[in-house]
Amino acid sequence: MAIPKAFSRSLWVFHLNTGSCNGCEIEIVAAITPRYDPERLGVKLVGSPRHADVLLMTGPVTHMMADKVRRVYAQVPDPKVVICIGTCGQSGGVFYESYNLDGPIDQVVPVDIYVPGCPPRPEAIIYGVVRAIELLEQREGSA
């Protein structure tokens, strides 16, 4: 897989929970800790969406969170890539029939990359982020 300018700068990731069960959250944190350690490649979780290149979203978007999801999305500077982690963000998953969902995520904000799984393994999450690097480079090239 060709990533021509992958290491030209670090990729910063903001993680937003839209009402998930925490399963994806711990796998995301597991993915940044020493066993997998993408931080050595500059992939880092940041505390503010304004610093981020990539938005990692988990959860089926509950009614109360929908507005916050839109606001956080608007705060991430362009060019940006949105990754949806986990099955419930893609289809609602086991929560599909709930009365309190505004999701799935792609009905609230545009999503570029889907990482399925309930929850996906850390390897899958890292693979999703690698695809995000490629997409980001294309967008930067065209911008």
Next chain:
Amino acid sequence: MSTPEAGKKAPYRIPIGPVHPALKEPVLFTFEIEGEVVKKVDFAPGNTHRGVEWMGMRRNPVQIVHLTDRICGICGIVHSLSFAQAVEQIAGIEVPPRAEYIRTILHELERIQSHLLWAGVAAHELGFDSLFYLSWRVRERSMDLIEEITGNRVNYGIIQIGGVRRNITEDQYPKVLEGLKYYSDLFGKMADLFLNDVTIAMRCQGHGLLTEKDARELCAVGPTARASGVTMDVRHDHPYCAYGDLDVTPILPQKPHGDIYDRVIVRLLEIKQSIGIIESCIDQMPQGEVLWENKLPKVLATCKKAQGEAIGRVEAPRGECMHYVRMDGNEAPATWKVKASSYSNLMSWIPMLLGEQIADIPIIVASIDPCMSCTDRVTLIREGRADTLSGESLTRMSREKTRRLQK
């Protein structure tokens, strides 16, 4: 809100949240602050309300078990186990002894991974990131063991009404025992790092106090209550699964003060206790079936005929977790109520946080283990002006406090 004339020390309000990316129950905190000191605390949960109970009342028990797995991704087995227990009581389903032991082993493995997860998060909240990475690195070993037994890392899906889906085979015993040995060898090092470290002692001793009286009055559960000196542990008080055959006593600090440090001690000692429990489970494991009935239609038919109500209680890593189920002869339960352990512990935040400094908020909020790291975005509203304090600046404030104390 204060007026500009009231001066710097006048109370101002800090709302924290509700974007709490890693919290099980994202909460909007409102702190009234005077100078650096917390004067008043309020919180409003409800952001991740997914209507799980409502959905459950439209599904059959076999389907609900998978839904319960996803109430919380960290206490995966706790909810499915207590729900299964309640349904098994109503329908009169006998769980085979071997299945009870497998449930116990997984329950304790989950406790190990959850407490290590918490230890890492707590270290991170103190600004001690090397310890955070160490805790999470050693945690991966328990994830490997869970994956070896259940096939999944998170949301195990191993509990079934009437038993467990997968057996532990003889050739898996050595792998499990090897993993346990890894943890017992490591325990001394971890205890040394957490308990003999000056930084941790300075930041945790005497902070986030919860008295025994408050713990009882606010119905705190689990390690939070035990650190305050309340002797309670469902595994000891009302043994379920295989705990009746095992020697489990509630773990309390020698002299409970009810501060953050005591909560660290309790959780560390519980990791050691869990290692012992799994070892004796493997040692005493009975032979036989792991499921009451293999054929799902028969399980469903039995559940459909069942009438009555029951409560399933388990001791989750965070405290007592309870499921109330009432079945009235339909496919779906007539009532299903879940009381998770963090729910009981949330109110204890208020006495813990009063009189503490802003820099101590992250570790105190994390100290009851409300699932994961706390604050990600804080908006500071002072005299009508809003500044944004990110999680990073809170971590920075936390580190600055450590440095001040070290001087």
